[in-house]
Amino acid sequence: MVLTKTRQRDVLGHSALRPDGTAKVKGDFAFSSDLWAENMLWGATLRSPHPHARIVSIDLSKAWKVTGVEAIITASDVPGQLTYGLISEDQPVFAFDVVRYMGEPIAAVAADHPETCRRALAAIEITYEILPPLTDPEMSIGEQHIPIHPDGNLIREQRIVRGDITATGPIVVEGTYIIGMQDQAFLGTESALATPDHDGGGVEVYVATQWLHEDRKQMAKCLNMPEEKVRLTLGGVGGAFGAREDISLQVHTSLLALRTGRPVKMQYGREESFFGHVHRHPAKVWMKHHATAEGEIVKIEARFLFDGGAYSSTSAAVLLNGITHTQGPYRCPNAIVEGFASRTNNPPCGAMRGFGVVQACFAHEGQMDKIAEAAGISPVAVRLLNAIRTGDTLITGQILESVAPVERCIRETDALPLPPPLPTDAHELLLPGGSGLTADRRHIVRGIGYGVSIKNIMYSEGFDDYSTARCILKDGVATIKFATSEVGQGFVTLAPQIARSVLGVDEVVTETIDTQIGSAGSTSASRQTWMSGGAMDGACRMVRERLFEHVAAIHKLDPLQLAIENTDVVDTRGHLRIPVSEASSGVRFEETFEYHHRPTEDLDENGQGNCHVAFAFVAHRAVVDVDPELGLVKVVQIATAQDVGRVLNPLSVLGQIEGGIAQGLGLAVMEEIIVQDGKVRNPSFTDYLLPTALDAPTVIASMIEEPDPQAPMGAKGVGEPPCISVTPAIVAAIRNAVGKSIDRCPVRPQDICL
Amino acid sequence: MSGHQNYTLNVNGTEHPVKDAWIGESLLYVLRERLGLPGSKGACEQGECGSCTVVIDGSAVCSCLVMAATAVDSQIATIEGLAEDGTLTDVQEAFITEGAVQCGFCTPGLVMAVHHLLESNDNPDEMTVKEALSGNICRCTGYGRIFAAVDAVIAQRQAGK
Ligand code: FES
Ligand code: FES
Numbered sequence: 013m014v015l016t017k018t019r020q021r022d023v024l025g026h027s028a029l030r031p032d033g034t035a036k037v038k039g040d041f042a043f044s045s046d047l048w049a050e051n052m053l054w055g056a057t058l059r060s061p062h063p064h065a066r067i068v069s070i071d072l073s074k075a076w077k078v079t080g081v082e083a084i085i086t087a088s089d090v091p092g093q094l095t096y097g098l099i100s101e102d103q104p105v106f107a108f109d110v111v112r113y114m115g116e117p118i119a120a121v122a123a124d125h126p127e128t129c130r131r132a133l134a135a136i137e138i139t140y141e142i143l144p145p146l147t148d149p150e151m152s153i154g155e156q157h158i159p160i161h162p163d164g165n166l167i168r169e170q171r172i173v174r175g176d177i178t179a180t181g182p183i184v185v186e187g188t189y190i191i192g193m194q195d196q197a198f199l200g201t202e203s204a205l206a207t208p209d210h211d212g213g214g215v216e217v218y219v220a221t222q223w224l225h226e227d228r229k230q231m232a233k234c235l236n237m238p239e240e241k242v243r244l245t246l247g248g249v250g251g252a253f254g255a256r257e258d259i260s261l262q263v264h265t266s267l268l269a270l271r272t273g274r275p276v277k278m279q280y281g282r283e284e285s286f287f288g289h290v291h292r293h294p295a296k297v298w299m300k301h302h303a304t305a306e307g308e309i310v311k312i313e314a315r316f317l318f319d320g321g322a323y324s325s326t327s328a329a330v331l332l333n334g335i336t337h338t339q340g341p342y343r344c345p346n347a348i349v350e351g352f353a354s355r356t357n358n359p360p361c362g363a364m365r366g367f368g369v370v371q372a373c374f375a376h377e378g379q380m381d382k383i384a385e386a387a388g389i390s391p392v393a394v395r396l397l398n399a400i401r402t403g404d405t406l407i408t409g410q411i412l413e414s415v416a417p418v419e420r421c422i423r424e425t426d427a428l429p430l431p432p433p434l435p436t437d438a439h440e441l442l443l444p445g446g447s448g449l450t451a452d453r454r455h456i457v458r459g460i461g462y463g464v465s466i467k468n469i470m471y472s473e474g475f476d477d478y479s480t481a482r483c484i485l486k487d488g489v490a491t492i493k494f495a496t497s498e499v500g501q502g503f504v505t506l507a508p509q510i511a512r513s514v515l516g517v518d519e520v521v522t523e524t525i526d527t528q529i530g531s532a533g534s535t536s537a538s539r540q541t542w543m544s545g546g547a548m549d550g551a552c553r554m555v556r557e558r559l560f561e562h563v564a565a566i567h568k569l570d571p572l573q574l575a576i577e578n579t580d581v582v583d584t585r586g587h588l589r590i591p592v593s594e595a596s597s598g599v600r601f602e603e604t605f606e607y608h609h610r611p612t613e614d615l616d617e618n619g620q621g622n623c624h625v626a627f628a629f630v631a632h633r634a635v636v637d638v639d640p641e642l643g644l645v646k647v648v649q650i651a652t653a654q655d656v657g658r659v660l661n662p663l664s665v666l667g668q669i670e671g672g673i674a675q676g677l678g679l680a681v682m683e684e685i686i687v688q689d690g691k692v693r694n695p696s697f698t699d700y701l702l703p704t705a706l707d708a709p710t711v712i713a714s715m716i717e718e719p720d721p722q723a724p725m726g727a728k729g730v731g732e733p734p735c736i737s738v739t740p741a742i743v744a745a746i747r748n749a750v751g752k753s754i755d756r757c758p759v760r761p762q763d764i765c766l
Numbered sequence: 767m768s769g770h771q772n773y774t775l776n777v778n779g780t781e782h783p784v785k786d787a788w789i790g791e792s793l794l795y796v797l798r799e800r801l802g803l804p805g806s807k808g809a810c811e812q813g814e815c816g817s818c819t820v821v822i823d824g825s826a827v828c829s830c831l832v833m834a835a836t837a838v839d840s841q842i843a844t845i846e847g848l849a850e851d852g853t854l855t856d857v858q859e860a861f862i863t864e865g866a867v868q869c870g871f872c873t874p875g876l877v878m879a880v881h882h883l884l885e886s887n888d889n890p891d892e893m894t895v896k897e898a899l900s901g902n903i904c905r906c907t908g909y910g911r912i913f914a915a916v917d918a919v920i921a922q923r924q925a926g927k
Contacts, residue, residue, distance in 0.1 A: 033862035036870030037854065037877055039805020039845035043870075046804040126795075127788055199809040199817060199871035199905050250809070250871030251905050282810045439893045500869025500906045663865040667907055671868065674908030697814035697903070705899040708909040 023513040027663035044220040044247025045203040055278035056129035058119040060111035063357040063690025065140035075135040080128035083271040092236030103323035112322035115287025122268040145357035145690035149319040152354040167353040168328040172619025175346030181310040183303040185382035189375040190756035192684035194292035200250015203279035206269035214241030220249040222256040225531035246525040252499035254363030255289040286695035290362030293318040297375035307387030311346035318353040325362030327353040333368030340376035341466040342398035347407040357690040377740035409620040414627040421631035424653035431649040444644035451639030461744025463737030469538040469729045470625040478608045480530030481547035486600040488593025493523040496532035496544040502664040514552035516576040516592040538729025546724030550605030558601040629655040630733035634741040638749040643761025647709040657720045657728035672734025680742035778847030794818045796834035805845035816902030819875040826882040845874035864915040868906035
C-alpha cells in the first residue's frame, strides 16, 4: 500500500495562520506608533479643558520661546477647508471660535522631543469665555433649545410607520432602556508619521486607520491639495472597533510636517485617546410591544434618542441602524418608530462595533423577556415563536432576502451544555467581584438569560461602498494588492486563502496596503470579508480565466472545460493535468476587480425602503453568578450559535466571536465613560475598566453554515454580531438571578443591590 | 531641556549606551525611541495594560513605570531577546498556531508574561494562568485563544519531560 501524504493547503475553509503572526510575536511588526524617520519631530495637540466656551484669544508667544519648538499651528494655519466629517463636514480641524466638547483640538506643536511638546502646550495661553454646556440630549432638541452649532442641534430625525398603527393585543409591555457610552479602547492609540515632499507640494502619511481613501479625501480638502498629492500607507493598526473611522490626527500631523519641512510623528497617550476619537452613542430607547395572548408580536411603538455629542460624525447612520433594527430578529407587522440624534456638548459619538444595533438590541431583548413573562412562556419559546425567516417583510418594507437561520441560532444555542453549578469550594477569583471584593458564597445566585440579534452588513441607504483588489499571476506566484485596512481582523490571512483556492497556487505575496490602488471602503460594518473578499475573489477569477485561455490555446482546448484542482490546471473532459506553476511559467496575467454590492435606497419619510444590503444573525445565552447584597457579577459562561454563512477560516471566526463577546460583556457590566456636565471623568485604564483574563467567561460557540447565495463566497461578515446580543443576554441573566428589573447597561452594583 | 545624562543599559545581554537623555524618560521610551527596540508597546503608560512588560533581574515589570536611568545596573530582557537566533520560542510558536494574535499590540507583553510565569511554575493550573495574565489587557481576542496557547505550551513541556 502506498501512503500518500496529503498536504494541507491554506485554502478557504482552513485555519490558515496569520502571515503577520511571526512578526507580531517577535515584536518586529511595525505598528504606526513604532515608525521613525531621520530628522523626525514629535507632534502634540492642545485640547480644550472646557466642554463649551468661546475662544477669546490665543497667545502663542511664550510657547514659541520653548527651546526645541519648530512649529505651532492653529485654525488660522489650515490652508483648506476648516472643517471635516464623514457624513457632514461640521467638525473643525482646530476650534476657531467656539469649543463644543472637552478635548476639542485648538492648536498643535512640533518639537524635538515629546517632553518639549508638553512644555510648549502648557505655555500656550488661551482666554476662554465659559459658556453653559448643553448636555441633556432631550433638552438639546426640545422646544426651547439654543443651537450650539450653526447646523443646529438636530443631527437627524427619522420615523418608520408600517401597517396598522392602531393595532394592539392583550399583552402590552413597555420599557425605557438606557445604554451607556462605551469606548472602543483599542490598545494601539492613534498615531501617524507624516513626511512632506521636498517641494512641499504633497505629503506621505503612515497612519493606523480603518479607511485610507476616505481619510485621504478629507485630508486633501483640509490641506487644500489634490488627492493624489496625499499618499497614505497603512501603519500597523493596534485594533480599531470603529474608533478609526473618523480622522483624528491625520490633518494635524500632515500640517506640522508641511510647515516644518520635516517628518513629524504624532501619537496619542491613553488619556488623549479617550478625547481623540468618537465613542459608542449613549442612548435612551423607549419601546412598547403589543402582542397576542400567546406572545406573538402585533405591533411595536418605539422612540430612540441618540446623544451624538458635539459633532455629527456618523450619528445619522447610527440612528438609521438603530431604528431599522427596532424589531430585532422577529416578525412585526405593525410599527411606529421615531428616532432622533441630537447634538450636545458631550464627547462626539460615532462608530463602534454594532453601530446603533447594540442599542436597539438591548431594548428589544428586554422587551422580549417581558412578553414571555406576560404570556407565561419561556424566553426561548417567545423568541422561537416570533423568529423571522427569509422572505419575511421588515418594518421598513424591505423583504428579508438574506439567509435567516434565526430559529437554528436559538435552538443550537439553547442546546449547548450549561456549566456545572458553582462548586462550594470554588476559587475566590471565580466568585463575583473576585479577590478583595469577595462575595459571600451563601448569597450567590445564578441566573440565565438570552439575547438574539439581527445585524445589517455593509453600508446602507444608497451608499456604494465598493472595494478594489488586484491580482497578478506569474511563474506560479500570485501577487495581490488591496487598500483594505487590516486592523487585527485577519483580512491579510483571508486574501491569500482566496488566491490559493481560486488559482491553485501556494505562494502568495501581499503588497503594501496603501492608496496606490482603488478604495476598499472601510473596515467596518462587518463588510470586508464580503466586499474586499468579493473583490479579491473577482480579481483572482479574472486571472484564472486568462490562465485557462492561455493553456487552452496551447493545447487546442475550449477554456471553459478547464478547471483548477488543488494546484493543477485540469481538463474536465480529457486527461490534461499541468501544475499551475508550470502553466503560468514565463507569463504574467494581471487583473483588477471592483466589487459592488447590490444597490440600496434611502428611506422615505415613513421609513420605508430597501435601505440595507444583507443581514447576519446570532443568539447568545449567558450564565451569571451574582451577589445581590454587594451587586457583584461574574459572567460564568456564554453559549452562542452564529449565522456565518460559510466558515472561511475557523480560527479567525472563533477569534472574532470570543473577542466580540468580551466587548459585549464589557458593555454589560464594566465599561462606561462617565460624563458629568460635559466633562469626561474617567479617561484612563485605571478608571475605565476593561475585561481582563479573569473576567473572560467560558465561551462555547457553534458556527451555523448556511451559505448566503448573495455573498461572494457564501460567507457573511462575522465581526459585529458577537458583541450585540451578548450584552442583553448577560443583563437578562442578572435580572433572572436577582428578580429585579434592570433597564440600563452597564449594570452597576447599585443597580442590583439598591 | 535640562537634566540630561549619559548612562548604559544592559538589554538582552548587550550593553547599550544611552547618550544625552532627559532623565525623566521611562524605560519604555528609551527602549523604543533611543535603543531601536520598539517591540515593547505602550498602551496606557500607567501600569494598567501590560503591553510594555519586560523582565528586569528576573521580575516582570511594566517598563512604562520604570525610569530608564534607574535600571542601569540591571539585566533587562525584552521581547526582542526571545528569538534572537531566529527560532521562535515555544510560547511564540503557540501564540501563532492557536490564534492568540489578532492586532498583536498586546502580544509582546503577553508573550513576556507567559514566559515569566512558566519559568517559575512549569505546570500552573487554570486559575494561576488567569491570575498571572490578568495584568495584560487584550482588547481583540477575549483571551480564549491566549489561554489555548498557554495550555498548548504547558502540555508540550509536560510531554517533553
Ligand atoms: S503601557 Fe505600561 S502598563 Fe500599559
Ligand atoms: S490582539 Fe489586539 S489587543 Fe490583543
